[in-house]
Amino acid sequence: MNKELNQYITTCVPLTDEQLIFLNGYFQKKIFKKKTFLLQQGEVCKFEAFILKGLVKTYFIDHNGFEVILTFACENWWVSDIISFHEQKPSKMYIELIEDSELLILTPIAKAAILNEIPSLERMFRLMVQRHLASYQDRLFGNIALSAEERYELFLHKYPNLPQRIPQHLIASYLGISAEFLSRIRKRKSKK
Amino acid sequence: MNKELNQYITTCVPLTDEQLIFLNGYFQKKIFKKKTFLLQQGEVCKFEAFILKGLVKTYFIDHNGFEVILTFACENWWVSDIISFHEQKPSKMYIELIEDSELLILTPIAKAAILNEIPSLERMFRLMVQRHLASYQDRLFGNIALSAEERYELFLHKYPNLPQRIPQHLIASYLGISAEFLSRIRKRKSKK
Numbered sequence: 001m002n003k004e005l006n007q008y009i010t011t012c013v014p015l016t017d018e019q020l021i022f023l024n025g026y027f028q029k030k031i032f033k034k035k036t037f038l039l040q041q042g043e044v045c046k047f048e049a050f051i052l053k054g055l056v057k058t059y060f061i062d063h064n065g066f067e068v069i070l071t072f073a074c075e076n077w078w079v080s081d082i083i084s085f086h087e088q089k090p091s092k093m094y095i096e097l098i099e100d101s102e103l104l105i106l107t108p109i110a111k112a113a114i115l116n117e118i119p120s121l122e123r124m125f126r127l128m129v130q131r132h133l134a135s136y137q138d139r140l141f142g143n144i145a146l147s148a149e150e151r152y153e154l155f156l157h158k159y160p161n162l163p164q165r166i167p168q169h170l171i172a173s174y175l176g177i178s179a180e181f182l183s184r185i186r187k188r189k190s191k192k
Numbered sequence: 193m194n195k196e197l198n199q200y201i202t203t204c205v206p207l208t209d210e211q212l213i214f215l216n217g218y219f220q221k222k223i224f225k226k227k228t229f230l231l232q233q234g235e236v237c238k239f240e241a242f243i244l245k246g247l248v249k250t251y252f253i254d255h256n257g258f259e260v261i262l263t264f265a266c267e268n269w270w271v272s273d274i275i276s277f278h279e280q281k282p283s284k285m286y287i288e289l290i291e292d293s294e295l296l297i298l299t300p301i302a303k304a305a306i307l308n309e310i311p312s313l314e315r316m317f318r319l320m321v322q323r324h325l326a327s328y329q330d331r332l333f334g335n336i337a338l339s340a341e342e343r344y345e346l347f348l349h350k351y352p353n354l355p356q357r358i359p360q361h362l363i364a365s366y367l368g369i370s371a372e373f374l375s376r377i378r379k380r381k382s383k384k
Binding site for chain 1: 262284326331
């Protein structure tokens with residue numbers, strides 16, 4: 001049984017030890033090297049992955065061929081293209097590892113099996129989708145209504161432990177600014 | 193009992209007539225005039241609303257004070273700021289009626305009561321959140337990776353029956369272009 005996964009699940013929905021043992025059997029633990037692609041544009045997403053260790057980025061490629069980061073995810077987060085996974089249609093996004101990572105993988109068949117056996121898990125998955133929705137909403141709001149400085153503040157608030165782990169050019173890509181401009185914002189902030 | 197609501201629910205999850213009667217009792221039917229605000233930035237969202245009749249826009253205000261439309265919603269869609277509703281924290285968005293509308297309103301207390309009585313409804317709400325997530329994902333992808341023409345095509349595909357009902361300047365706001373540019377795109381398209 002996996003302690004982190006069980007902790008995550010039981011904060012969303014109370015389960016018996018028997019149920020936890022049952023569902024743990026449906027997750028496959030896998031280890032990946034950094035820079036591995038879990039998903040590329042045009043592929044159908046075949047996993048929802050719970051991150052035990054590591055760091056992941058999801059991104060689109062813009063019309064100039066540059067990557068635009070949507071979200072970062074690390075320990076105790078889920079990563080997937082939920083829409084592609086559920087509709088089993090080609091994804092528009094890339095999911096790539098920033099660090100060597102250890103993931104618990106849930107396939108569509110495994111998910112159907114555990115939901116069939118433990119319907120109350122619907123709640124956990126609803127909360128997971130909601131968390132993704134909140135991320136996208138923040139992202140859109142940042143793009144539309146906030147200055148680069150404000151977006152950086154929101155990033156620090158949302159990912160308090162990550163700025164040390166993420167290369168500067170990736171943070172800049174997430175904020176939609178150049179690495180030079182990010183460096184100026186950080187300097188101004190450190191002088192305050 | 194409301195036929196449209198029951199139809200929507202039973203395509204997501206099978207329920208007995210008794211359960212449908214029970215949950216219909218928790219929705220309040222309300223009629224609103226167009227231009228009514230259901231939600232304004234800074235308010236806590238106190239509803240998830242199923243649209244029986246009418247048309248709604250959700251939007252942010254950008255740093256120049258202009259409205260940027262996130263989504264449109266009409267008959268048989270849900271409208272809410274799901275994140276504000278669930279976390280009971282102030283919303284960043286506006287929800288305003290484009291047409292006179294008839295809505296079935298679910299409050300947080302009512303939702304908790306029906307989920308407590310009929311836990312299998314979690315599935316329906318998970319699917320509802322997923323549909324919102326798909327909308328936001330398309331919106332972000334359009335902003336980042338598509339040309340204005342491609343965004344317009346995606347809009348027509350997503351809302352096939354709406355272009356006749358939505359004023360041009362609102363479609364332009366949704367696409368992130370001027371009304372004049374939208375007019376040029378439509379002319380080019382009609383010549384093809």
